Amino acid sequence: MSNAALVVFSGGQDSTTCLFWAMKKFTNVEAITFHYNQRHKSEIECANLIAQKWNIPHKVLDMGLLSQLAPNALTRNDIEIRAGEAGALPSTFVDGRNLLFLSFAAIAAKQKGIRHLVTGVCETDFSGYPDCRDIFIKSLNVTLNLAMDYPFVIHTPLMWLDKADTWELADQLGELEYIRQHTLTCYNGIPGEGCGQCPACKLRNAGLIKYMERRGKT
Ligand code: ZN
Numbered sequence: 001m002s003n004a005a006l007v008v009f010s011g012g013q014d015s016t017t018c019l020f021w022a023m024k025k026f027t028n029v030e031a032i033t034f035h036y037n038q039r040h041k042s043e044i045e046c047a048n049l050i051a052q053k054w055n056i057p058h059k060v061l062d063m064g065l066l067s068q069l070a071p072n073a074l075t076r077n078d079i080e081i082r083a084g085e086a087g088a089l090p091s092t093f094v095d096g097r098n099l100l101f102l103s104f105a106a107i108a109a110k111q112k113g114i115r116h117l118v119t120g121v122c123e124t125d126f127s128g129y130p131d132c133r134d135i136f137i138k139s140l141n142v143t144l145n146l147a148m149d150y151p152f153v154i155h156t157p158l159m160w161l162d163k164a165d166t167w168e169l170a171d172q173l174g175e176l177e178y179i180r181q182h183t184l185t186c187y188n189g190i191p192g193e194g195c196g197q198c199p200a201c202k203l204r205n206a207g208l209i210k211y212m213e214r215r216g217k218t
Contacts, residue, residue, distance in 0.1 A: 004028035005116035005155070006109040008101055009058070011047030012185045013204055014120030014158055017166055019056065020173040021157045022118045031056050032108055034101050036063040036094075046184040046191055053182075061104060066094060098131035099140065106144045106152055115152050122158040122166075134159050163207020164214065171215070180208070 005022045009015045009031035022029045033047045044060060051058035098121060105117055121132040130136060134156070141154045158166055170176045185204045186194030194201040 004030070004112070004114045005118050006105055006112075006114050007031045007056075007118040008105050008120070009033050009047055009051070010120075011043050011045075011050055011183060012120075013170075013179055013183045014122065014166060014185075016050060016179050016183045017170045017173070017175075018118050018120045018157055019050070019054070020175045020179075021169065022116075022155075023054070023056075024173060026116060028114075029056055030112070030114065031058045032105050033058065033060045034063045034104070035060055036066045036097075042189045042191065043184055046182070050182060059108065061108075063100065063104070066097065066100060069095075096131070098129075098136070102137075102140055102154065103144065106148065106150075109152070110148055110150050115150065116155060117152060118155045118157070120158050121156055122161060124160055124162045124165075163203055164210035167208050167211035168214075171211070 003026050005026040005028070007015065007019050007022050007029060009019055010033060019029065019031060031047070031051050033044060035044055047060070048058065050056075098119070102117065102119060105119075109115065109117055119137070121129075121137060123133050137154055137156055137159075141152060144150075144152045144154075157169070161169065167176060170179045181192050184191040184194075185200045187198040187200050188195040194204065196202075196205060
């Protein structure tokens with residue numbers, strides 16, 4: 001089996017950091033992006049541009065069914081983006097998203113003889129998403145291996161990093177500036193530094209400031 005990996009790739013900070021991480025670790029890297037009627041088509045455009053620039057074979061898969069079943073703030077303009085209060089999940093949570101994305105990624109990977117899957121899920125800056133937890137990923141890894149009788153390995157390089165640590169990893173990979181300028185994390189669809197106001201921008205920018213302060217000291 002080849003030393004190849006398939007990265008679940010959205011064009012955001014986290015999955016782009018994972019893409020560079022995979023490019024250091026594996027000889028062949030491919031990417032898969034899921035289109036589920038996100039509010040901003042610019043996410044898909046960002047993912048396309050990054051994949052083209054780095055010569056990464058890239059597949060965009062239509063998962064519109066997901067937003068038909070589970071309307072949420074990422075796919076519907078009439079649902080407000082808000083953080084979860086008092087134990088509630090944020091309005092950006094999409095039931096089953098990582099379960100489905102990783103399952104489809106695994107099917108696509110096996111077709112190509114790829115057994116390594118890479119995803120940017122993270123338990124540290126835990127927004128309350130149950131399918132970002134390490135225990136869920138480990139459980140799904142076992143399930144996928146049993147379902148397809150195939151030795152998948154799901155890699156989660158960001159699992160125990162906070163946003164400042166993720167910027168540090170980008171810096172160690174030599175791509176901090178690239179990721180800063182060319183990825184899209186903002187819920188309002190603005191690439192790079194973003195709108196600065198939405199929860200995703202606040203988390204991303206606070207992490208960058210924290211890391212830059214830390215780097216300044218060493
Ligand atoms: Zn924003």
